[in-house]
Amino acid sequence: MIAAFEGWNDACQAATNVIRHLVGQYESREIRHISCDGYYDYQVARPMMCHAAGYANLIWPQTTFYDITLAPHRHLYAQIAPEPNYRWRNYCSESLAIAEELDVNQIITLGSMFSDCPHTRPLPLSVSDGACQCEGDREYNGPVGIPTVLDVAAADQGFSHASMWVSIPQYLGSDECAAGTLRLLQALGDRIGFAFDTGDLQSKSDHWKAQASILVRCNDQLADYVGHLEHEYDLKQKADAEASLGAPQAEQLVKEAEAFLRNMGE
Missing domain, CATH: 3.40.50.10900 (PAC-like subunit)
Known part of the structure; x- marks a missing residue:
């Protein structure tokens, strides 16, 4: 129920x-x-x-x-x-x-x-x-x-x-x-x-998003605010994705980053 x-x-x-x-x-x-x-x-x-x-x-x-x-x-x-x-x-x-x-x-x-x-x-x-x-x-x-x-x-x-x-x-x-x-x-x-x-529902959802986008484009202050929310949202998604990796994958990412930095210094 x-x-x-x-x-x-x-x-x-x-x-x-x-x-x-x-x-x-x-x-x-x-x-x-x-x-x-x-x-x-x-x-x-x-x-x-x-x-x-x-x-x-x-x-x-x-x-x-x-x-x-x-x-x-x-x-x-x-x-x-x-x-x-x-x-x-x-x-x-x-x-x-x-x-x-x-x-x-x-x-x-x-x-x-x-x-x-x-x-x-x-x-x-x-x-x-x-x-x-x-x-x-x-x-x-x-x-x-x-x-x-x-x-x-x-x-x-x-x-x-x-x-x-x-x-x-x-x-x-x-x-x-x-x-x-x-x-x-x-x-x-x-x-x-x-x-x-x-x-x-999908067509209504698309219409809702389109109307919202029009509203944002007509208001610079609101557009800046939404841009900030998008940045925070994307950062959180990236953090969640990295946190979901197991220890071996995370360790491999660290090693790859260290190797990249060493190559940059050579």
């Missing part, structure tokens, strides 16, 4: 749009809900007015669980909701009770966050599995949202679990970021061993 939550954990809607994409791309049906009562502050997560067939309806914030058919004998469950305002422990217990009822064997939470990263490079992705940070920057310490709380609760109840976060360039504002959604979708596919239909 994958889970994503609107709000603080969902920069540019990149995480929740993974679920919206899957629901729209595959045969899907709503199978469970969690009542909004007791979990939301309606001055923060306000109900919406919807007029249909001449009638006015109030749509209250709620949690929806989907059964998504990926293939004839392969299903994926998805949970999507605004981040609750109250009683997070109870909310996670109720969510995991539904997961257990559905015989879910793994919980994967999705999130997106604003960060100092350039739009001209692959968006940074952090994937953690339990206490092990498998990819991305060093382990995070600080305030957390409901995805992290659900991830920890899943671990406490014995579920296999993972968390995936994509970073979004903070200088581009809060418009939807298809590049972030595509990055998460591809990482999710790698995780579960399934090639998702990406639909129009």
